Amino acid sequence: MTGALKQIICIKWGTKFGPEYVNRLHGMIARNITPPFRLVCFTDDGTGLHPDVAVRPLPAFDYEAPKNTLGKWPKSRLWGDLGDITGTVLFLDLDVVIVGNLDDFFSFGDPGDTVLATNPARIKPFEKLGQTSVYRMRVGKLAPLQQIFRADPQAVADEYRFEQRFVTRRAPGGVKFWPKGWxxxxxxxxxxxxxxxxxxxxxxxxxxxxxxxxxxxxxxxxxxxxxxxxxxxxxxxxxxxxxxxxxxxxxxxxxxxxxxxxxxxxxxxxxx
Known part of the structure; x- marks a missing residue:
């Protein structure tokens, strides 16, 4: 992906994180990446976002949210069609802090790979659990997970507890992990x-x-x-x-x- 537009996406819904989280994320990216790049924020409220942040509405995805279940299941909105955003994207949570260069996140592995961070939690013995605070995917590749989730959101949440475990175990073609320490x-x-x-x-x-x-x-x-x-x-x-x-x-x-x-x-x- 050398020389290509580096696409980073994030999602903001509700009121937990204000626009300053998105704007700080944009500033950190800009200081730690080789251009060109674009940050796209999928949100239900784009008020106060930096003018260089591309704002898109939350992708349409009708489902009944799981109740009393751990996990950031609204992230599932990003697994399917993202409108004019296509190709390979790097997802970042709003509350990350960027401390080094991001270029290698776009060149690691194959552009079609689904690449997750390694979760340090050891919830189950010997389980290698992915962390979706920082992951890369080809847009639409995880759409089959949306269909499984939509069919019975509570059953999926009860079985996997966290949306990142669901992605780790069920992503089409499997997942890879970022090199240790990144x-x-x-x-x-x-x-x-x-x-x-x-x-x-x-x-x-x-x-x-x-x-x-x-x-x-x-x-x-x-x-x-x-x-x-x-x-x-x-x-x-x-x-x-x-x-x-x-x-x-x-x-x-x-x-x-x-x-x-x-x-x-x-x-x-x-x-x-």
Whole structure:
């Protein structure tokens, strides 16, 4: 794909992420890619988006959303026809932080491959689970998954729990994975192990290109130095005191592990 237009897509629905997430994603891409490129945002509200972001409506996909089931199933809207967007696209979640060059994400493997990040979670023993925060696909190749999902969304969600497990196991032609270290998980790969996280801030692993923020810890939380948006930033000693004086919301072990220092590099890189 050398010299070709590099197409990146994202999706924004509801109110969890404002336009600043898309605009910062565009800025990070622009600083870490060899042109030409285009970021396309599929959204139900394009208000406030940077003028260089191509805005498209959420693709039509009629289904009954699974209830009380984990997973970002609205991403399934992108598995089928994307209108005037064709060919190979790289999907990025809105809350990633780009820390290295993106060019290799377009030249890795065959353009028709479905390529996922490796999920660090070990939900089932020996399972190699893909992570769809950063994945590449040929537009329309995952359309058969849409049809399976549409037929009984709750049954699919009950069986696979996460949309990324469904893609990992059922993608036509199978999936490939990005080389180890290109895509890293903030909590698993950047935050120092316990108890070093009390005195050492999160770091960018050598060779990383993209940092993903799965779960309830997003870039603003990493900047502030809190485990989730429900927490308040605390100095190390105050966090330790809270473990014993009744100011914790979880078990003692989880409270002690759920601590991070502010990540200054997130604030430096996560910008327009």
């Amino acid at each position: 895509v890293v998980h903030f909590r698993a790969d950047c935050v120092p192990p316990f108890p070093a996280r009390y005195w050492s801030p999160p770091r960018i692993p050598t060779g990383a290109r993209i940092v993903i923020f799965a779960g309830s810890l997003n870039p603003p939380d990493a900047i502030a130095g809190r485990w989730s948006e429900e927490d308040s930033p605390r100095a190390p000693l105050d966090h330790l005191r809270a473990a014993l004086d009744g100011r914790r919301r979880e078990s003692l072990g989880r409270h002690l592990r759920h601590y991070i220092r502010p990540a200054d590099w997130v604030a430096r890189l996560w910008r327009e």
